Amino acid sequence: MTNPNIPFERSEYQQRLAKTRAAMADAGLDALFVTDPSNQAWLAGYDGWSFYVHQGVIIPRDGDPIWWGRHMDMMGARRTCWMPQDRLLGYGDHYVQSTDRHPMQDLAGHLRALGLERARIGVEMENYYYSAKAHAVLTAALPEATLAEATALVNWQRLTKSDAELGFMRKAARITDKVIQTAIERAAPGVRKNDLVADILHAGVTGVEGDWGDYPAIVPLTPSGLDATAAHLTWDGTPMRQGEATFFELSGCYRRYHAPLSRTVFLGTPSEEMLRIEAAQIEGIAAGIEAARAGNRTCDIANAFMAVMAKHGIERSGRMGYPVGLSYPPDWGERTASIRSEDTTVLQPGMVFHFMPALWMDTWGLETTETLLIRDTGAAEPLCSIERKLFVKG
Amino acid sequence: MTNPNIPFERSEYQQRLAKTRAAMADAGLDALFVTDPSNQAWLAGYDGWSFYVHQGVIIPRDGDPIWWGRHMDMMGARRTCWMPQDRLLGYGDHYVQSTDRHPMQDLAGHLRALGLERARIGVEMENYYYSAKAHAVLTAALPEATLAEATALVNWQRLTKSDAELGFMRKAARITDKVIQTAIERAAPGVRKNDLVADILHAGVTGVEGDWGDYPAIVPLTPSGLDATAAHLTWDGTPMRQGEATFFELSGCYRRYHAPLSRTVFLGTPSEEMLRIEAAQIEGIAAGIEAARAGNRTCDIANAFMAVMAKHGIERSGRMGYPVGLSYPPDWGERTASIRSEDTTVLQPGMVFHFMPALWMDTWGLETTETLLIRDTGAAEPLCSIERKLFVKG
Numbered sequence: 076m077t078n079p080n081i082p083f084e085r086s087e088y089q090q091r092l093a094k095t096r097a098a099m100a101d102a103g104l105d106a107l108f109v110t111d112p113s114n115q116a117w118l119a120g121y122d123g124w125s126f127y128v129h130q131g132v133i134i135p136r137d138g139d140p141i142w143w144g145r146h147m148d149m150m151g152a153r154r155t156c157w158m159p160q161d162r163l164l165g166y167g168d169h170y171v172q173s174t175d176r177h178p179m180q181d182l183a184g185h186l187r188a189l190g191l192e193r194a195r196i197g198v199e200m201e202n203y204y205y206s207a208k209a210h211a212v213l214t215a216a217l218p219e220a221t222l223a224e225a226t227a228l229v230n231w232q233r234l235t236k237s238d239a240e241l242g243f244m245r246k247a248a249r250i251t252d253k254v255i256q257t258a259i260e261r262a263a264p265g266v267r268k269n270d271l272v273a274d275i276l277h278a279g280v281t282g283v284e285g286d287w288g289d290y291p292a293i294v295p296l297t298p299s300g301l302d303a304t305a306a307h308l309t310w311d312g313t314p315m316r317q318g319e320a321t322f323f324e325l326s327g328c329y330r331r332y333h334a335p336l337s338r339t340v341f342l343g344t345p346s347e348e349m350l351r352i353e354a355a356q357i358e359g360i361a362a363g364i365e366a367a368r369a370g371n372r373t374c375d376i377a378n379a380f381m382a383v384m385a386k387h388g389i390e391r392s393g394r395m396g397y398p399v400g401l402s403y404p405p406d407w408g409e410r411t412a413s414i415r416s417e418d419t420t421v422l423q424p425g426m427v428f429h430f431m432p433a434l435w436m437d438t439w440g441l442e443t444t445e446t447l448l449i450r451d452t453g454a455a456e457p458l459c460s461i462e463r464k465l466f467v468k469g
Numbered sequence: 470m471t472n473p474n475i476p477f478e479r480s481e482y483q484q485r486l487a488k489t490r491a492a493m494a495d496a497g498l499d500a501l502f503v504t505d506p507s508n509q510a511w512l513a514g515y516d517g518w519s520f521y522v523h524q525g526v527i528i529p530r531d532g533d534p535i536w537w538g539r540h541m542d543m544m545g546a547r548r549t550c551w552m553p554q555d556r557l558l559g560y561g562d563h564y565v566q567s568t569d570r571h572p573m574q575d576l577a578g579h580l581r582a583l584g585l586e587r588a589r590i591g592v593e594m595e596n597y598y599y600s601a602k603a604h605a606v607l608t609a610a611l612p613e614a615t616l617a618e619a620t621a622l623v624n625w626q627r628l629t630k631s632d633a634e635l636g637f638m639r640k641a642a643r644i645t646d647k648v649i650q651t652a653i654e655r656a657a658p659g660v661r662k663n664d665l666v667a668d669i670l671h672a673g674v675t676g677v678e679g680d681w682g683d684y685p686a687i688v689p690l691t692p693s694g695l696d697a698t699a700a701h702l703t704w705d706g707t708p709m710r711q712g713e714a715t716f717f718e719l720s721g722c723y724r725r726y727h728a729p730l731s732r733t734v735f736l737g738t739p740s741e742e743m744l745r746i747e748a749a750q751i752e753g754i755a756a757g758i759e760a761a762r763a764g765n766r767t768c769d770i771a772n773a774f775m776a777v778m779a780k781h782g783i784e785r786s787g788r789m790g791y792p793v794g795l796s797y798p799p800d801w802g803e804r805t806a807s808i809r810s811e812d813t814t815v816l817q818p819g820m821v822f823h824f825m826p827a828l829w830m831d832t833w834g835l836e837t838t839e840t841l842l843i844r845d846t847g848a849a850e851p852l853c854s855i856e857r858k859l860f861v862k863g
Contacts, residue, residue, distance in 0.1 A: 127802075208594035269675065287663035305544035413566060415563075
C-alpha cells in the first residue's frame with residue numbers, strides 16, 4: 076500500500092539519491108550527513124516539526140538513506156519516510172538539550188557502526204540545524220574521520236525541479252494567488268493588521284479546492300508606512316491608516332513547496348514620486364523576466380532590472396532573488412544561487428526563482444515580486460497570476 | 470516619544486542587562502555575542518523575521534548593547550531596538566549567502582574596532598543561528614581572541630519572569646484558551662484537518678479583545694489516530710474520522726510570549742484502555758502540579774508524575790517539560806532546565822514551565838499538558854483555563 080504521507084513516487088526519490096551521490100563522488104565523499112530539514116525531506120520524505128532537536132539523514136555510498144533523530148520522532152519517521160524501518164535510528168531523551176551529553180555522540184556511534192570511522196563525511200557547515208557545538212562534538216567523537224564542508228551540496232541538486240515538483244509549485248502558486256487576493260481585498264483604513272493576517276493565514280491553510288495548505292517557511296511580512304522601510308517586520312495590532320503603503324510578502328505552501336509573491340497596497344492617493352518609482356519597478360521587473368531565460372545567467376536578471384532603474388535615476392543594488400521550492404522555517408529560499416550582479420549561475424529549464432527587486436525607501440517601501448519558472452525557450456513564466464501593479468484603494 | 474514597537478520599559482531592559490553582565494562576569498567574559506533571536510529580543514528589543522541571515526547582539530562590558538545584522542535589516546532594528554542608532558551595525562548584501570564571503574568576517578572587524586581583538590568573547594555554540602561555519606570563520610578571523618562557550622547564558626537569566634513578562638504570558642494564555650477551545654469545538658468527523666487548523670490560526674492571530682495575536686514559535690501540531698503516535702507531525706487535508714483521538718498542541722502568542730497547552734479530542738467512544746490511561750494521566754498531572762512549588766526541583770515534578778504512572782502500571786520516562794516565555798521559531802522552549810528525573814533545577818517564584826507528560830502509545834497518542842507558573846507559596850498556577858480531561862465528541 077502506498078503511504079499517503081509520502082508525497083512522491085519511489086522512483087523520484089531514487090533519482091534524487093542518484094544526483095546526490097554523483098555530487099558526493101565529485102566531492103570525494105564516502106558519506107554525507109544532511110541536517111537541512113528541506114534536504115532531509117527531499118531525500119527521505121521526512122516531514123515533522125522536530126528539527127528543533129538534532130536530527131539528520133545519512134547518505135552512505137550504497138543502500139537506502141538512514142534517518143537519525145530523537146527516539147520519540149522515529150514514529151514520525153515511520154509515518155513519513157519511504158525507507159524500511161531498519162533505516163531509522165533513534166537516540167534517547169537523555170540526550171535532548173542536556174548539558175552533559177550531546178546527540179552527536181550517539182550519531183558518532185552509528186557512523187562507526189557503519190564503518191565510517193575513518194571516512195570522509197560531508198557535513199552542512201552553514202545550516203541552522205548544524206550548530207557550532209554539534210560540529211565540535213562530532214569532530215571530537217570521530218577523531219580519525221574527516222568532516223568535510225558540504226554545505227548546499229544537496230541544495231544545488233534541488234535547483235532544477237522535476238515535473239512532479241513543478242506540479243506542487245503550481246498548486247502552491249494558486250494558494251499564493253488566493254492569499255494575496257485576500258490581503259488586497261481586506262486592506263482598508265481602520266482594519267487591524269493582525270485581523271488581516273488572520274484572514275491571510277486562514278485562506279492559505281484552507282487552500283484551493285482539494286489542495287490543502289501547508290505552513291509556509293516564513294510568516295506573513297506585512298509592514299505599513301515607516302515600518303515598510305524595513306524588509307522583515309511581521310505584524311502587530313495597529314489599524315491600517317489612510318496615506319500609507321503596506322507591502323505583503325506571502326507564499327502559499329503545498330506539501331512544503333512554495334511560490335512566494337509580494338504586492339503593495341496603498342490606502343488613499345500615492346505621491347507622484349511613489350507612482351513614478353512604481354512604474355519604473357514594473358518596467359524593471361518586465362525587463363528582468365525577459366532576461367530570465369535558459370542559457371542566460373542569474374546576473375543577467377539583476378543587471379536587466381538595474382539598467383531600468385538607472386535609466387530612471389533610482390539606485391538599487393544588492394540581492395534581488397533566490398531559488399525557491401521545498402522549504403522549512405526559517406527560510407523559503409534554497410540558499411544556492413542568488414539573483415545579483417556577481418552571480419553567474421546559468422539558468423536552465425525547470426529552475427524556479429523568487430525574483431524580488433523590492434525597493435525600500437527612506438519613508439516607505441514598495442514590494443512587487445514574482446516567482447519565475449525558467450522555460451525551455453522564451454522568457455520565464457510567472458507562476459502566480461495577480462496583476463503586477465501597485466494596488467491603490469481609496 | 471515612546472516607540473510603540475518596543476514592548477517593555479527601558480528600566481526592564483536595564484535589569485536584564487545587569488543580570489546578563491553578572492553572569493558574564495561569573496564566566497569571565499569580556500563580551501558576549503548573542504545569536505539566539507529570543508535573547509536578542511530580550512536584551513535589545515529586536516523583532517523581525519530576519520534570523521535566517523546572520524545577525525546578533527554584542528554585549529560589551531559597558532554601555533548599551535550593539536545590534537549587528539544585515540544592512541537591510543538595520544531599518545527594522547531602528548524600529549524595534551531601544552538603543553540609539555549609533556549602536557546599530559549593518560553588513561552589506563554581498564555577504565548574504567555568498568560562497569566567497571561570510572558575515573562573520575564583517576563582525577570580526579567590528580569586534581576588533583571595539584578593542585576585543587584579544588578578548589574572551591562568549592558565543593552560543595549550541596544555537597540554530599550560530600552555525601558550525603559561522604564559528605569557524607569567526608575563530609579564524611579573530612586568531613588572538615578566545616571564543617568561549619556561552620550557550621544558554623542569557624537563557625538562564627530569562628528563567629524567572631518579571632511581572633511585566635508575566636502580564637504578557639497571561640495574555641498569551643487567554644489566546645491559548647481561545648485556540649484550544651476553537652479546536653475542540655470544530656473537531657468533528659469529516660472536517661478536513663487543514664480547515665480546522667485554518668480556524669485555529671485565525672483565532673490565535675485575531676487574539677482576545679485588544680490583545681492581538683503574534684505568531685507562535687511552533688505551528689499547530691494536530692495529528693490524529695496512528696499519526697498521533699508521533700510527537701511532531703503537523704497537519705494535512707485528511708478528514709477527521711470517527712473512532713480516532715487527535716491531540717492539539719497549540720500556543721497563543723502575545724508579543725512573542727507563549728503559554729502552550731495540549732488537549733486531546735476523541736471522536737466517538739474511546740476504549741476502556743484509553744479512558745483508564747487518561748484517568749491516570751490526569752491524576753499524574755495533578756500530582757506534578759502539587760510538586761511544582763518554590764523550593765522543590767524540576768525532577769520532583771517528573772518523579773511525582775511517574776510515581777502515579779507506575780502505580781497504574783504505565784511506563785513513561787524521558788523529558789516532560791521545559792521553561793517557556795519569549796521565543797522565536799523553531800522552538801518555544803527556553804532550552805535550559807528540563808522537567809526530568811535527572812534535572813535538579815530549584816524552582817523559584819516567577820518561573821514558568823510547559824509541563825507536558827504526553828503519552829504516545831503504539832496505536833494512539835494522548836496529550837494533556839499545562840503551562841505552570843511557580844508561585845511564592847503553594848502549588849503552581851496553571852495559566853490556561855481549559856478543563857483538564859479527554860474531550861469526547863459523539
